[in-house]
Amino acid sequence: MKKNIGASKEEMFETWVTELGYNKAVLISCCYPVKTVIEQSEEWAEAEVEAIS
Numbered sequence: 001m002k003k004n005i006g007a008s009k010e011e012m013f014e015t016w017v018t019e020l021g022y023n024k025a026v027l028i029s030c031c032y033p034v035k036t037v038i039e040q041s042e043e044w045a046e047a048e049v050e051a052i053s
Helices: 009-020 022-029 034-039 042-052
Strands: none
Touching: 009 022, 022 034, 022 042
8 A cells, every 4th residue: 555644535545445445445434443444354344334324
């Protein structure tokens, strides 16, 4: 991942989407612990996003 120091929220979110996928990016932006999000499957992330929507 590239360093996000000085990046806007939009730039950071775009980087997360590129690196981790949309669902995990949404969870990180909702203050889920980064380590937890990264370690979980995409299916888990999708279910969590659906649950908070």
